[in-house]
Amino acid sequence: MLAEQAYKALSSAERELVPDVFLRLVVIGEDNVEAARPASTADLLEERPEPERAAVQRILETFSYLISTREEEISLLRPAVLRAWPRLRRWVDADRDGLAILDGLTTAARHWEEHERKDGDLLRGNRLETVQRWTATGRRQLTLTRLERTFLETSTRAVTRGVRQRRLAVISLVILLIGALAGAGAAGNAANNADVQRSIAEGERTKAEKQAKATLSRQLALQSAEIRTADPKIAQLLAVTSRHFAPTPEAHHIMLDILADPAREELVGHTNSVNAVAFSPDGTVLATAGDDGTVRLWDVATPADPFSSLCAIAGRSLTSEEWAQYLPEVLYEKVC
Incomplete structure (x- = not known):
């Protein structure tokens, strides 16, 4: 097949980028059937180092009979290639669930960007957790664009801020309630009610702190996965810091992924x-x-205690300067 011949004509470095290019042009519909979708040139080229930009340009030229590049938009000229090229079918099948998640993320990020980046357009709840889980542990061939990463990180920070604000609101409400009860003159009942409200407030505070730490853990796991190739040492440190804040599935998966990397040690x-x-x-x-x-x-x-094993491999914790870069709103802690 011509597509396979074109693929094999590329260098090994260029072939590694071909899945990312083609999968950006695929979407999974509600009927679970793949279809073509357009992508912007910026989606494929922005933030890439010059050698990668040149490699992507070479890929677009090699597959010019399959891929159209007009007016800053890239699209498949022959969508039938999605079923006709076995190698592309394998890439799509391997990332089928992720392609649906990516399409939702891309659409939401562009809407957020086009509408002045309003907080009301950020991801929350199950949608945010699904995207965080996929980006941290499920991605295989796809790279997030700068806009998608910024949108996801902003959504994560907004959830963390919301948890803190709700915690403060609960505490303030309890204080006001205690004051009202005291002002009513029912000292005995007020004392009992205050104890109950303090217990409730403590429970809410503990719950809010756990949620905030879990969100922070997922964010760090995502960042660790993003930079595993570019900066393996920082990726290790972010992974153990993720587990330090909360034993989320994302933290566990990224530590095991790093420990399973044959190049790590x-x-x-x-x-x-x-x-x-x-x-x-x-x-x-x-x-x-x-x-x-x-x-x-x-x-x-596989280590029984991935956290201790990865700490031993890393040999240190994040420095205060590194901590400030990735956790600017959190008080510094020595993790390992």
Whole structure:
């Protein structure tokens, strides 16, 4: 097939970007059937380093018989390729759920941008949690645009602020209620009611704090996933900080993803070349034999405590300057 031939004609670095380009031009409809959708040139090119921009341009030129690039808009000329090209079908199937989420995120972000970035247009509740979960743990081939990232981060911060404001409102209401009861002269009943209201307020405060920490945890997990390739060390530190604030599924997944990355840690021990490797049947032990005449065993099992393991690998916590960059509204804490 011509599309497969064109794909194989690209360099390995260019081929890595092809899924991101094509999946930006696909949407999953309500009937769960894929269809073509337009994308802006900025969606594909903004914020990319120059080598990547050049690679994307090369991809668009190579697939010019399939992709139209007119008036700052990119679209598929032949939507039938979605079913005719097996490799593209596999990419779509692998990210099918995420494509539907991405379409909703893109639409909401553009609406927010076009309507003066009003707080009322931000994501909240289940919609926000669904997008956070996908961006932190479910994305495979897709990269978020600057607008989408800004919209998602602003939505997350707005939820955190809302939780704090509700907590303060509850506390203020309780104080006013206690004052009213005291002013009525019913000292005994007022004392009892005050105890009840303090208990309620404490419960609301604790609940609000847990929600705020969970939201913060998901935000940090998302940021960790975003920069895993560009800055692995900071990604590790953000992942453990995410787990420090709350044991959310997103925090757990990003720590395991980082720990499972074969590039995260070099196994040091042999003094010469390694000539043979083998895993134990249960996959938890790796044996290596080297030209130095030694055989070494390595524990490669999934850690029982990912937090402690990742802290040990990172070797430190976020510095106060790094903390201020990613958590400007939160008091500094040493995590590891």
